[in-house]
Every structure is written in C-alpha cells, then in structure tokens.
Amino acid sequence: MKYLTLILLLVTFISCKENSKTELVVLNSVINSTGKQIELTQNVLKYVKYNSKIIALTNATVFDGNGSSVKKNQTLVIVNGYFQSIGQDSGINIPENATIINLEGKTIIPGIVGVHNHLHIPHFPFIGKEASKLYLASGVTTIQTCGSASPQKEIELSEKIKNGQSIGPNIVTSGPYFTGKGGNPNMIIPRDEKHIKDTIQYWTKKGV
Incomplete structure (x- = not known):
C-alpha cells in the first residue's frame, strides 16, 4: 500500500486541443506521514475538493512510472489515505459509501x-x-x-x-x-x- 499525506493526484487531460489543461485534485486524508491523525486547518481545507474517507477514481488512464505501458479503464480505491485497490474498472469492488469521481479522459501519474x-x-x-x-x-x-x-x-x-x-x-x-x-x-x-x-x-x- 502506498501512503499519501494529502492524496495529491495530478489529473491530466490527454489532448492536443487548444483547450487541453491540467487540474490539481486534492483529496483529504486525516493521517500525516508519521501515521498520526491530524485535523486540517481552514487554510488547507479551502483547497480540498473531495473530503471523504473513501474515494474511488474510475475510468482513468494510469501511468505508474515503473516502466510498464499506460493502463486504460482503471479504478483506484483510496481508503483513509491508503491505496486499497487498483485495476480494471470491471474487476474492482467499490464500497457503497465511496465518493466516486469519473476520470474519463484523464491520467493519474505518481507524484x-x-x-x-x-x-x-x-x-x-x-x-x-x-x-x-x-x-x-x-x-x-x-x-x-x-x-x-x-x-x-x-x-x-x-x-x-x-x-x-x-x-x-x-x-x-x-x-x-x-x-x-x-x-x-x-x-x-x-x-x-x-x-x-x-x-x-x-x-x-x-x-x-
């Protein structure tokens, strides 16, 4: 499992169109790099778009940086700041209470x-x-x-x-x-x- 302080995923539109752009999506985790629970201040929370303990990123293209080719139609489930599961959309169980974010047309890369x-x-x-x-x-x-x-x-x-x-x-x-x-x-x-x-x-x- 990979640990994220604030789960920071660079979501990139793969497109050559003039309106292609890059977005920073910040997902809230309440555990810092030492494993200690923390409360985010308002100064940080104003940047948090999705404040949820369970988040599922679906329909994404994933570049993992390990030398393998990009993978399409991927779902990444994040629970309490940890990657719980990642794989083909059809093979991943998404918890009922998860916040689901459709990343169709976007790519997840490592920080x-x-x-x-x-x-x-x-x-x-x-x-x-x-x-x-x-x-x-x-x-x-x-x-x-x-x-x-x-x-x-x-x-x-x-x-x-x-x-x-x-x-x-x-x-x-x-x-x-x-x-x-x-x-x-x-x-x-x-x-x-x-x-x-x-x-x-x-x-x-x-x-x-």
Missing part, C-alpha cells in the same frame, strides 16, 4: 519528486508559501531544497505542511549557503573554520 529545488529567488529570500503551491500545482509532491536563504522559515513551512496547517509538497530542507568575501549578502561569509563547523552543527540539530 513527482524534485531533487534540486529552491524556495527563494534573487532579492526575495523566502517565497515558500507561493513556491510550494506552484510546485504542488505542477504535480511535484516532494522537494529537496539545495541551499536556503531562509532555512528557519523553510523548516517552519515544512512542519506546517506535515501538520495540516499549510498546503504544499513534502519538503526535505537544507541549510544556508556559504560564500567568500564579497559574495552574496544573503549567504554566510565564514570568519574561520570553527564558524563553518559550528554553523553546520547548528543546522544539523535543527534537522536539515
């Missing part, structure tokens, strides 16, 4: 894992709230930041997402940048070797 990401841009040390929504809307459900201009804010945002207080992908946080004399003022210019070691130890204890 994308970003391995080099940032939550800042030049002159803006932290754009985490905005960037996390954009990553998620693009189908990215986990990011690894590679150097941070605001590591403490990054850690706080990561915790808020885990606890259902903010929306965004899972964030694997990183520490601050080091630079030399005359470098970027948003980066740390170490005074000596001890300063470098102390800084690394400090942020390691913070969990980055």
Whole structure:
C-alpha cells in the first residue's frame, strides 16, 4: 500500500486541443506521514475538493512510472489515505459509501519528486508559501531544497505542511549557503573554520 499525506493526484487531460489543461485534485486524508491523525486547518481545507474517507477514481488512464505501458479503464480505491485497490474498472469492488469521481479522459501519474529545488529567488529570500503551491500545482509532491536563504522559515513551512496547517509538497530542507568575501549578502561569509563547523552543527540539530 502506498501512503499519501494529502492524496495529491495530478489529473491530466490527454489532448492536443487548444483547450487541453491540467487540474490539481486534492483529496483529504486525516493521517500525516508519521501515521498520526491530524485535523486540517481552514487554510488547507479551502483547497480540498473531495473530503471523504473513501474515494474511488474510475475510468482513468494510469501511468505508474515503473516502466510498464499506460493502463486504460482503471479504478483506484483510496481508503483513509491508503491505496486499497487498483485495476480494471470491471474487476474492482467499490464500497457503497465511496465518493466516486469519473476520470474519463484523464491520467493519474505518481507524484513527482524534485531533487534540486529552491524556495527563494534573487532579492526575495523566502517565497515558500507561493513556491510550494506552484510546485504542488505542477504535480511535484516532494522537494529537496539545495541551499536556503531562509532555512528557519523553510523548516517552519515544512512542519506546517506535515501538520495540516499549510498546503504544499513534502519538503526535505537544507541549510544556508556559504560564500567568500564579497559574495552574496544573503549567504554566510565564514570568519574561520570553527564558524563553518559550528554553523553546520547548528543546522544539523535543527534537522536539515
């Protein structure tokens, strides 16, 4: 069974028409990545379109990312944040109290894992709230930041997402940048070797 913090499925219209588009469908789960039950805040619930413990996604095309070809006419049943069953529409039992979502013409893909990401841009040390929504809307459900201009804010945002207080992908946080004399003022210019070691130890204890 694959676990989903918030079940985030990128649903893509497979079409070459001018009006083809991508939608982000957010499905509510009340269990976070540690297995702990959580209550989503209104800040997150406003993005939840289907708030149900049992959801059946039917008539979908599924790309599983394991090297096999896409599968059509698939049904995916999700119970309490876990994949319960997936297969041909005709062979899947859908619970009577399930919320059924017809995904005809759409494709389910795995969440994308970003391995080099940032939550800042030049002159803006932290754009985490905005960037996390954009990553998620693009189908990215986990990011690894590679150097941070605001590591403490990054850690706080990561915790808020885990606890259902903010929306965004899972964030694997990183520490601050080091630079030399005359470098970027948003980066740390170490005074000596001890300063470098102390800084690394400090942020390691913070969990980055």
